[in-house]
Amino acid sequence: MQKASLTILGCGSALPTRKNTPSCQILELRGKQYMIDCGEGSQIRMRQMNFKASRLGHIFISHLHGDHCFGLIGLISSFGMLGRTAELHLHAQPDLEKLLRPQLEYFCEGMSYEVVFHSIDPYKHQLIFEDRSVSVYSIPLKHRVACCGFLFEEKARDRNIRRDMIDFYNIPIWQIPAIKKGSDFQTESGEIIPNQNLTTAPIPPKRYAYCSDTAYHEKIIPYVQGVDCLYHEATFSGAEALRAQSTKHSTARQAAEIARKAQVGKLIIGHLSARYSDQNLIWKEAKEVFENTLLASDMTSYEL
Ligand SMILES: [Zn+2]
Numbered sequence: 001m002q003k004a005s006l007t008i009l010g011c012g013s014a015l016p017t018r019k020n021t022p023s024c025q026i027l028e029l030r031g032k033q034y035m036i037d038c039g040e041g042s043q044i045r046m047r048q049m050n051f052k053a054s055r056l057g058h059i060f061i062s063h064l065h066g067d068h069c070f071g072l073i074g075l076i077s078s079f080g081m082l083g084r085t086a087e088l089h090l091h092a093q094p095d096l097e098k099l100l101r102p103q104l105e106y107f108c109e110g111m112s113y114e115v116v117f118h119s120i121d122p123y124k125h126q127l128i129f130e131d132r133s134v135s136v137y138s139i140p141l142k143h144r145v146a147c148c149g150f151l152f153e154e155k156a157r158d159r160n161i162r163r164d165m166i167d168f169y170n171i172p173i174w175q176i177p178a179i180k181k182g183s184d185f186q187t188e189s190g191e192i193i194p195n196q197n198l199t200t201a202p203i204p205p206k207r208y209a210y211c212s213d214t215a216y217h218e219k220i221i222p223y224v225q226g227v228d229c230l231y232h233e234a235t236f237s238g239a240e241a242l243r244a245q246s247t248k249h250s251t252a253r254q255a256a257e258i259a260r261k262a263q264v265g266k267l268i269i270g271h272l273s274a275r276y277s278d279q280n281l282i283w284k285e286a287k288e289v290f291e292n293t294l295l296a297s298d299m300t301s302y303e304l
């Protein structure tokens with residue numbers, strides 16, 4: 001079974017620290033990797049964690065603040081040096097293309113692969129991408145500039161066929177794909193064997209939501225309701241609640257409030273301000289509201 005995992009490459013906020021680089025993460029579902037945000041230093045973190053450039057096809061950018069996109073041009077250029085030929089797809093607000101296109105023309109002329117831009121409307125909750133494994137939806141957030149989070153929904157897996165039933169009913173191999181999709185089986189004598197006798201339920205599809213950067217915003221709750229894992233920014237502690245409000249960020253407690261109200265499986269808090277030498281303070285505040293809270297850490301993987 002291919003694992004569903006999230007690797008945080010960077011969980012800092014605007015200023016990098018010795019411990020945290022700006023936002024970047026890689027979500028892995030069914031053997032495919034999707035990058036979310038690409039702050040400065042993302043390609044270095046990828047190398048440190050042995051992620052292969054060739055396995056990454058899609059990058060989703062939440063908004064056009066530097067700590068979420070300054071890593072793109074370096075990463076794109078390095079992928080070219082590595083001889084990449086497959087297209088790289090960027091999903092972002094249209095202004096990203098305006099900003100990045102001149103840099104690509106200047107620094108990446110004659111590159112061996114294409115960068116393809118896909119436009120997102122950050123003010124709408126809508127399907128922005130899908131492939132065989134996953135559907136990705138935008139989640140409008142409340143920030144100083146247009147900003148959206150992302151909801152990744154794994155598509156339903158096929159049912160698991162029972163080996164003993166294949167042998168017992170002598171099921172021909174060509175009928176197995178249909179049975180895995182839910183069909184019944186008819187024996188040579190005409191007896192109908194219901195699907196539930198032949199298969200077991202697959203593991204439920206995983207759902208992951210990424211919400212950074214945002215002020216406390218209850219409108220996101222229906223979009224992230226019941227997800228297996230929610231990553232929500234917690235830039236500040238409660239002591240900086242006014243600053244959080246004026247910069248349109250969240251406190252740890254507010255992130256946990258969203259997790260509690262949306263009844264998520266687990267909460268990972270990140271986008272941590274450089275001002276806290278002891279991040280456990282932030283973590284404790286969130287845990288008081290939502291027990292299953294994890295404090296994000298650079299270069300750490302989490303199973304969904
Ligand atoms: Zn940020």
Ligand SMILES: [Zn+2]
Pocket residue numbers: 063065143213
């Ligand atoms: Zn921002």
